[in-house]
Amino acid sequence: MKLATASQMKELDRQAIEERGIPSIDLMERAAEGVARAALDLLPQRPGRCRGAALCGAGNNGGDGIAAARLLFLKGLKIRAFLVGDYEKLTPDALEETRRLSECGVELERFDPADASQRAWVLGCDVVIDAVFGVGLSRPIAAGSPFAAAVDWMNESRAAVVAADIASGVAADTGDVLGRAVRADRTVTFTLPKIGQAVGEGAVLSGDVEVRDIGIPADLVRGLACRAQTVERDFVRTALPPRKIDGHKGTFGKVLIVGGAVGYTGAPWLTAAAAARSGCGLVFLGVPEAIWPVEAAKCVSAMPFPLPDKHGKLSPKAKEEILKRAAGCDAVALGPGLGRGDGVTELVLELLREIRQPVVLDADGINALAGHMDVLDARQDRVTVLTPHDGEFARIGGDLSAGDRLGAARAFTEAHGCVLVLKGHRTITAVPSGNALVNTTGNSGLAKGGSGDVLTGVIASLLAQGASPVQAAAGGVWLHGRAGDLAAERLTAYGMTPEDVVSALPAAIGEVQ
Numbered sequence: 001m002k003l004a005t006a007s008q009m010k011e012l013d014r015q016a017i018e019e020r021g022i023p024s025i026d027l028m029e030r031a032a033e034g035v036a037r038a039a040l041d042l043l044p045q046r047p048g049r050c051r052g053a054a055l056c057g058a059g060n061n062g063g064d065g066i067a068a069a070r071l072l073f074l075k076g077l078k079i080r081a082f083l084v085g086d087y088e089k090l091t092p093d094a095l096e097e098t099r100r101l102s103e104c105g106v107e108l109e110r111f112d113p114a115d116a117s118q119r120a121w122v123l124g125c126d127v128v129i130d131a132v133f134g135v136g137l138s139r140p141i142a143a144g145s146p147f148a149a150a151v152d153w154m155n156e157s158r159a160a161v162v163a164a165d166i167a168s169g170v171a172a173d174t175g176d177v178l179g180r181a182v183r184a185d186r187t188v189t190f191t192l193p194k195i196g197q198a199v200g201e202g203a204v205l206s207g208d209v210e211v212r213d214i215g216i217p218a219d220l221v222r223g224l225a226c227r228a229q230t231v232e233r234d235f236v237r238t239a240l241p242p243r244k245i246d247g248h249k250g251t252f253g254k255v256l257i258v259g260g261a262v263g264y265t266g267a268p269w270l271t272a273a274a275a276a277r278s279g280c281g282l283v284f285l286g287v288p289e290a291i292w293p294v295e296a297a298k299c300v301s302a303m304p305f306p307l308p309d310k311h312g313k314l315s316p317k318a319k320e321e322i323l324k325r326a327a328g329c330d331a332v333a334l335g336p337g338l339g340r341g342d343g344v345t346e347l348v349l350e351l352l353r354e355i356r357q358p359v360v361l362d363a364d365g366i367n368a369l370a371g372h373m374d375v376l377d378a379r380q381d382r383v384t385v386l387t388p389h390d391g392e393f394a395r396i397g398g399d400l401s402a403g404d405r406l407g408a409a410r411a412f413t414e415a416h417g418c419v420l421v422l423k424g425h426r427t428i429t430a431v432p433s434g435n436a437l438v439n440t441t442g443n444s445g446l447a448k449g450g451s452g453d454v455l456t457g458v459i460a461s462l463l464a465q466g467a468s469p470v471q472a473a474a475g476g477v478w479l480h481g482r483a484g485d486l487a488a489e490r491l492t493a494y495g496m497t498p499e500d501v502v503s504a505l506p507a508a509i510g511e512v513q
């Protein structure tokens, strides 16, 4: 699904109103219907027995809240509506909604942070509508301001919080928190989800996101070109290379995995097991000689072979053998459990310079790249997929300081011409064209050592089978997350391990094939 920016939403609204002649107040009424419906769903008992509040700004987001308050009042809810801001600043539509509310006998009250009875009402409600700011939030919510107090009250309240369009304080384009932000149970967002609801803190603060059609003509929405999307099952389906009925093990691609060190015997094995579970025909696993007997005993479906090592880590002398093996393979995964050191760095850089095949660079492979970004830049004519977590991303120059994960991922891929998989809650896959895909599968059970090794194996396997880099990367992330969800369903996020994720990969694949 497309993810929109604030300016794209404003432009869509403008086109609908000015070019298609749809009255803006009608859009607001439909937006309010969605918000009111969600509020009713969250009530613990029938509306007549419940209390509610709508905290409304003076902009059009506030107008949505004022209109929702009227609809909820008409359903029997005991509701009070508060204006956080000035009456003089109400937009024309918000003013009209204030009049309609007043006609029903409910006055829009001025929000007063010092009013203890107002506070007690909001804190004791069953449901609260957050309509302070929508996509018009343009600067941080100032500490000590009434807006800040309104956000704090909503977060302190025992009520279920329904955000109109976006949780107030969340930046629509980044998911960053501007000053402070509402923690919503549900967000009813209009027309399209916003980037800020899919990534960063906004992805958590939005609660359940429901997308509501408010009557913007479908052709306008279809025609909107978005550079960010969520990964959907249909995309993953196309990312899975078809399997020829008469194919043999050579047909489905060969993966070479290079990794491991004394102390890191699990990582390369997990990558190999994940690759084998994701469809490729053959998996070769090059590891330091010192741990080769361990891998040989562990691996059944993959073929481990020993490589020259020094002090338990791969030595630069391993280069020739790896290059020879890589030449016969369709994709290479480099990094799981390599460890760090001068010899490892030298080897990784040499391999990156020479390997022509698509490379998935992970973990200590990424760490080896730090300070040598020219080596990555020189691979722009070849496929390189980097899979860093935040720490590794920072080491290779990724800048997350602005709270804009998607923007940072996009800037990195545009600068270096690679595919970037920025791991974390809502992993982002960014490609050099500027497009970014946000993943929605996965759970906290994946936040365990070894999960990343599994992901690397899945991506390398898909690449070896002929998936495009973006399909392999974003599709692999989705499958890995979905396998994690299936593992958690069976074993809980506490009890599941990366091995369980490997075991669940076939079921995840089965859902989309």
Ligand SMILES: NC(=O)C1=CN([C@@H]2O[C@H](COP(=O)(O)OP(=O)(O)OC[C@H]3O[C@@H](n4cnc5c(N)ncnc54)[C@H](O)[C@@H]3O)[C@@H](O)[C@H]2O)[C@@H](O)CC1
Residues within 6 Å of the ligand: 010, 013, 014, 017, 024, 027, 028, 031, 057, 058, 059, 060, 061, 062, 063, 064, 089, 091, 132, 133, 134, 135, 136, 137, 138, 139, 140, 141, 142, 147, 164, 165, 166, 190, 214
């Ligand atoms: N006609 C339309 O364009 C529609 C708009 N809709 C709603 O309108 C929203 C957008 O409305 P607006 O563009 O009026 O913007 P908002 O209602 O989101 O907020 C804008 C107001 O907040 C002020 N403001 C921004 N940041 C502030 C800060 N940190 N501290 C204090 N004041 C701040 C601005 O100066 C402005 O007065 C959407 O999110 C949606 O909820 C819907 O009603 C559907 C139709």
Ligand SMILES: [K+]
Residues within 6 Å of the ligand: 061, 130, 131, 132, 133, 134, 163, 164, 165, 166, 167, 168
């Ligand atoms: K809001």
